[in-house]
Amino acid sequence: MLILEAENISKTYGGTYALADFSLQLAEGETVGLSGPSGCGKSTCARILAGLEKPDTGVVKFAERELRSPNSGIQMIFQDPAGSFNPVHTIYQSLSAVLSLTGVSKPDQRAVMREKLLAAGLQPEILSRYPDQISGGQAQRVAILRGMLVNPKVMILDEPTSALDVSVQAQILHLLKNIQEESRMSYVFISHDTAVVDFMSDRVVKIEKKQEYSLQK
Numbered sequence: 001m002l003i004l005e006a007e008n009i010s011k012t013y014g015g016t017y018a019l020a021d022f023s024l025q026l027a028e029g030e031t032v033g034l035s036g037p038s039g040c041g042k043s044t045c046a047r048i049l050a051g052l053e054k055p056d057t058g059v060v061k062f063a064e065r066e067l068r069s070p071n072s073g074i075q076m077i078f079q080d081p082a083g084s085f086n087p088v089h090t091i092y093q094s095l096s097a098v099l100s101l102t103g104v105s106k107p108d109q110r111a112v113m114r115e116k117l118l119a120a121g122l123q124p125e126i127l128s129r130y131p132d133q134i135s136g137g138q139a140q141r142v143a144i145l146r147g148m149l150v151n152p153k154v155m156i157l158d159e160p161t162s163a164l165d166v167s168v169q170a171q172i173l174h175l176l177k178n179i180q181e182e183s184r185m186s187y188v189f190i191s192h193d194t195a196v197v198d199f200m201s202d203r204v205v206k207i208e209k210k211q212e213y214s215l216q217k
């Protein structure tokens, strides 16, 4: 079954196409890679697929219904992991906010967090830290774990390892693969690095730069 579909989506900024006439079909449990050079529209596509931005034309469908706003069934992971956390909240506070939304009571939250952290290769001591007190690799593990807390069907991963050292990058890629094996989630895996996209993906869609479609003449 298809879980996420984009049909002929386009987006312009200031009269120039950031993304033109893009279509994608993502099946349950599948990883589709998106690759292409810097500026070709990968992040624009990611935000639209996650429901964070509206396309100018075309539609996105999630579980066969039109996606009009963010949906907890689609989680997005960004390149800059520390930047995806509130800097004045501890990791505990950030995870607690999500667990409260999912109905886990306060007294149960710390035990849930400990279990998830250990499964993601992190020590529970990290809970008392602020985002700028942990490494990029640790922050990205926490970001992935936080996204998983709501049991999404789809993860949009926008250059999730591009800011990390090569050894840390490999660990995060394996963590993502392990999570997918257990959960049958679908991934849209975005990277400018073709080796990384090929490693992660069942199939790869290339996005070309769209300057030739500029509306300004």
Ligand SMILES: Nc1ncnc2c1ncn2[C@@H]1O[C@H](COP(=O)(O)OP(=O)(O)O)[C@@H](O)[C@H]1O
Pocket (backbone or CB within 6 Å): 013, 014, 017, 018, 019, 036, 037, 038, 039, 040, 041, 042, 043, 044, 045
């Ligand atoms: N919010 C925005 N406002 C104006 N221009 C944008 C915005 N987001 C992206 N762009 C432009 O759209 C094009 C595609 O950007 P982006 O989607 O970030 O590409 P990629 O992620 O492949 O590097 C670029 O020319 C970029 O400058």
Ligand SMILES: [Mg+2]
Pocket (backbone or CB within 6 Å): 042, 043, 044, 159
């Ligand atoms: Mg980008």
